[in-house]
Amino acid sequence: MTVPVTAREYHLAKPGSADNLAIRTKTVESPRANEVLVKIHAVSLQYRDLMVASGMYIVQCLDDLVPCSDMAGEIVAVGEDVRGWKKGDRVCANFAAEHLYGDTDLEIQRSSFGAQAQGVLTEYRTFPSHSLVSIPQHLSYEEASTLPCAAVTAYNALLGPVPIKAGDHVLILGTGGVSIFALQFALSSGATVIVTSSSDDKLKTATKLGAKYVINYNKTPNWDEEVLKITNGVGVDHVIEVGGYGTLAKSMNSVRYAGYLHLIGFVAQKNIDVDIVTKSVWKAITLRGIQIGSVAQFKDMNRLISANPEKTRPIVDKVFPFEEAKQAYAYLKSQAHVGKVVIKVSRD
Structure with missing residues (x-):
């Protein structure tokens, strides 16, 4: 797979409303030694994303924020020091990149995507390799994108x-x-x-x-x-x-x-x-x-999901194309959904 030089991403130009979301073009970054570059296929929305967009979240968010915390994608490049991951692996990133195991703390919370750290509503993004978890084989990208926060x-x-x-x-x-x-x-x-x-x-x-x-x-x-x-x-x-x-x-x-x-x-x-x-x-x-969970819990949860594939299959209510992210936010806000609202990011 050829990695493009540029990609699209959403950013929140100013808080107050999801209507302030806008698409911009960014340069696709190369992974550092301990990072991987991921092509993001799907992103799921949380109630938290509505609060962040409205400026009503319980903590101070980054300015000019790339929103959303939950993604599923495909590794397209691997840093030189990374072990255990390769191109083509299907992955999710944990909600907080630095929550590997045990209890949360302030520094871990500061690594949470889509608020205190830049988020995942983008076509390509680098992640620390230790923050990633393999997607259960029987799940689609859209289904897997619902796992990091809600599940x-x-x-x-x-x-x-x-x-x-x-x-x-x-x-x-x-x-x-x-x-x-x-x-x-x-x-x-x-x-x-x-x-x-x-x-x-x-x-x-x-x-x-x-x-x-x-x-x-x-x-x-x-x-x-x-x-x-x-x-x-x-x-x-x-x-x-x-x-x-x-x-x-x-x-x-x-x-x-x-x-x-x-x-x-x-x-x-x-x-x-x-x-x-x-x-x-x-x-x-x-x-x-409850402050979401750790990479270790994510891995344990995926074992449960894989052992009970039908009982635990994620319920995806509706999938919106990348260009209709604002409509996805509006649909989530309407509370008409059962289960999860997902944005399909990749074009293929």
């Missing part, structure tokens, strides 16, 4: 320090990217899954994927009481909490004594009074904030 986050939550086990009850809020992967990983582990959504159509999809119980929270506002009924008053072992303050009180009511509440997002955007300290102490709840 690893769900895996870290449910199969991190305290893994779920067969027979556990798992409550999953919503049907977005993290939530759908959490559903798939929980089922692959033998857990019983409860899913909430405001859409009956989305709940039908969750049921088809294997959720045993579904709750429409518009029709059942006190959905936490319904969760307790389902679990005979005990509560669930794990909660995938993506709503934030808008749902936290009910999630804390839904979890069992000494259960685990995984704090992942804040899409509900509604402030309410909830005595987190008293409730957590009284029920001995473990509240765990």
Whole structure:
């Protein structure tokens, strides 16, 4: 494969809106000794990308930012000191380039693509070789692009320090990217899954994927009481909490004594009074904030995916061409999707 001299990439000329995204031409960089050059085939979007574009993300982002964190592509050039990778290998980059194993820290967070480090919505990009993970053979580039953030986050939550086990009850809020992967990983582990959504159509999809119980929270506002009924008053072992303050009180009511509440997002955007300290102490709840995951966890997750190829196949709702990235952002913002929204980057 001939590597071009120039390539296209998106940049955020100024924060405030995804409408400020613009395409520019860049020079394709050569990999340094410990880097590889990757032709990016697909990029998937996160709720985080909407926040970055709007200027509302929780940390300061780079100026003139190339957005997005999640990609899948093909190695086209290898630095002289790189071992273990070759041209033609299909790879994803970890969400944070320097999170190799263990706990995160400030320096690791600063290596997260699409915010504190330049992102991946570009046709070609170099990556540190240690940040890369092989794509499971049965997945397309579009499917694999959904793994670095949404899938690893769900895996870290449910199969991190305290893994779920067969027979556990798992409550999953919503049907977005993290939530759908959490559903798939929980089922692959033998857990019983409860899913909430405001859409009956989305709940039908969750049921088809294997959720045993579904709750429409518009029709059942006190959905936490319904969760307790389902679990005979005990509560669930794990909660995938993506709503934030808008749902936290009910999630804390839904979890069992000494259960685990995984704090992942804040899409509900509604402030309410909830005595987190008293409730957590009284029920001995473990509240765990999830910061995506490491390269080591990514590799472990891919083993699970490869061992359960049908149960864990990524759900891609819609794929947009590179030129329609703004439309992809708008579609994600509409929350009409189930699973992931993907941008096809490569032309071939």
